[in-house]
Amino acid sequence: MMSANKIYDLVVIGGGPGGGSCAYYAAKNGAKVCLVERRKILGVPLSCAEGISKSGLESCFQPRPNWIATNVSGAHLHAPSGIKITIHHPDAGYILERKIMERDIVGLSALAGAEIMTQTTAIDFIYNGKTFEGIIAVHRNKRIELCAKYVALACGTDNRLLNKLGLNPYIPPDDMIVSAEYVVGGIPVDEGYPEFFLGNEIAPGGYAWVFPKGNGLANVGIGVGFERLNGKLAVDFLNKFIHEHYRTRYEIIERITGVVPVCGPLKHLVHKNVMLIGDAGRVCDPFSGGGIANALLSGKLAGEAVAKALSGEDLKIYENNFFALKGRELEVHRIARKILITLSDKELNELGAIVDELYGGKTFSAIDSIEFLKEIFLKHPRILLLARKLIPALFK
Numbered sequence: 001m002m003s004a005n006k007i008y009d010l011v012v013i014g015g016g017p018g019g020g021s022c023a024y025y026a027a028k029n030g031a032k033v034c035l036v037e038r039r040k041i042l043g044v045p046l047s048c049a050e051g052i053s054k055s056g057l058e059s060c061f062q063p064r065p066n067w068i069a070t071n072v073s074g075a076h077l078h079a080p081s082g083i084k085i086t087i088h089h090p091d092a093g094y095i096l097e098r099k100i101m102e103r104d105i106v107g108l109s110a111l112a113g114a115e116i117m118t119q120t121t122a123i124d125f126i127y128n129g130k131t132f133e134g135i136i137a138v139h140r141n142k143r144i145e146l147c148a149k150y151v152a153l154a155c156g157t158d159n160r161l162l163n164k165l166g167l168n169p170y171i172p173p174d175d176m177i178v179s180a181e182y183v184v185g186g187i188p189v190d191e192g193y194p195e196f197f198l199g200n201e202i203a204p205g206g207y208a209w210v211f212p213k214g215n216g217l218a219n220v221g222i223g224v225g226f227e228r229l230n231g232k233l234a235v236d237f238l239n240k241f242i243h244e245h246y247r248t249r250y251e252i253i254e255r256i257t258g259v260v261p262v263c264g265p266l267k268h269l270v271h272k273n274v275m276l277i278g279d280a281g282r283v284c285d286p287f288s289g290g291g292i293a294n295a296l297l298s299g300k301l302a303g304e305a306v307a308k309a310l311s312g313e314d315l316k317i318y319e320n321n322f323f324a325l326k327g328r329e330l331e332v333h334r335i336a337r338k339i340l341i342t343l344s345d346k347e348l349n350e351l352g353a354i355v356d357e358l359y360g361g362k363t364f365s366a367i368d369s370i371e372f373l374k375e376i377f378l379k380h381p382r383i384l385l386l387a388r389k390l391i392p393a394l395f396k
């Protein structure tokens with residue numbers, strides 16, 4: 001709990017993976033931190049399929065055993081024709097118990113010295129005409145002000161505070177994936193092998209997924225390009241998908257909806273003395289829609305940058321370091337998705353055949369996503385033509 005009139009080095013808005021990671025790394029490196037989270041219970045409700053690569057998680061946190069629902073050892077990819085391609089990749093990643101992980105990361109921040117205020121909604125910034133001096137928030141119906149040298153905006157896809165910063169939060173409709181997901185008990189799954197289903201009938205502009213969680217449970221979801229909903233809801237696509245693919249009896253345990261920004265990162269992640277973290281900075285992977293790893297990473301780099309800025313370095317090292325690590329990958333993935341969503345089901349089947357030929361049934365210890373895209377795109381004549389925009393980024 002905060003003490004009155006205290007000036008923090010950093011106020012973090014949002015206790016998701018991005019905000020928790022930022023608070024932890026800033027506090028661990030000596031900054032006085034306060035994290036505000038509007039929810040009463042961290043991580044609840046969940047809006048995620050909980051998949052993450054091993055490297056994505058472990059470059060920021062050593063996972064505790066109870067953060068992991070299952071280990072991922074490969075994947076099944078389903079082309080629209082129904083052909084299934086299996087890729088083996090031991091130790092590829094995890095399906096998380098994200099609610100536990102999120103709470104634990106904020107707990108680790110508290111242990112490192114951060115103050116945590118739940119049920120606290122940031123509503124505006126304190127601005128002196130030159131820099132931001134903190135935030136205005138509502139804590140259990142009471143208006144409060146928290147003063148800070150730096151602010152980290154890690155509020156996910158809630159755009160209201162981006163607006164207050166004077167930034168344009170607009171996401172083009174086709175760069176916005178609208179998702180629906182059920183936690184389901186009783187459908188047949190292959191433990192350790194998340195499944196991905198492509199097709200313009202199944203999930204136009206996106207894909208459907210089945211992520212096994214162990215103990216007979218799975219996260220079954222669908223993401224559809226906003227512009228391709230055609231008056232339907234994402235949940236309509238999800239119900240159709242489950243109905244057509246699973247004839248066994250199943251029970252829905254949780255219902256989840258959410259939006260994933262796949263437009264690629266904002267040009268700048270530092271705005272005066274405010275840093276944009278995770279989905280607030282649109283650093284979610286545009287190809288997969290996965291955003292946990294980049295939220296953790298951007299939070300880590302931002303937290304470290306605050307500690308350095310307190311000793312005189314430029315806060316911009318946050319965005320410089322982030323783009324040095326992730327800029328090219330995000331750009332390639334953004335363009336690759338743009339290409340993928342223009343393909344007909346016939347072309348997706350042809351692409352599936354190429355993936356099958358190169359990767360099907362084989363075991364890999366690492367897959368570089370840029371090399372993967374390069375290999376499969378360059379083997380398909382029409383995609384090669386479409387991919388000419390990608391060429392400079394692929395060969396950079």
Ligand SMILES: Cc1cc2nc3c(=O)[nH]c(=O)nc-3n(C[C@H](O)[C@H](O)[C@H](O)COP(=O)(O)OP(=O)(O)OC[C@H]3O[C@@H](n4cnc5c(N)ncnc54)[C@H](O)[C@@H]3O)c2cc1C
Binds near residue numbers: 014048157221284
């Ligand atoms: C259906 C679905 C499935 C997904 N599946 C995956 C997946 O399998 N793997 C993956 O990597 N990614 C997945 N994602 C994306 C992933 O969930 C996000 O990219 C990730 O959560 C981003 O983390 P974040 O910390 O930036 O934001 P969030 O996780 O959204 O956290 C933001 C936090 O800020 C709080 N907040 C917001 N506004 C305020 C305010 N004004 N004041 C105080 N607190 C505030 C919120 O309550 C929330 O706790 C999925 C997304 C959806 C919608």
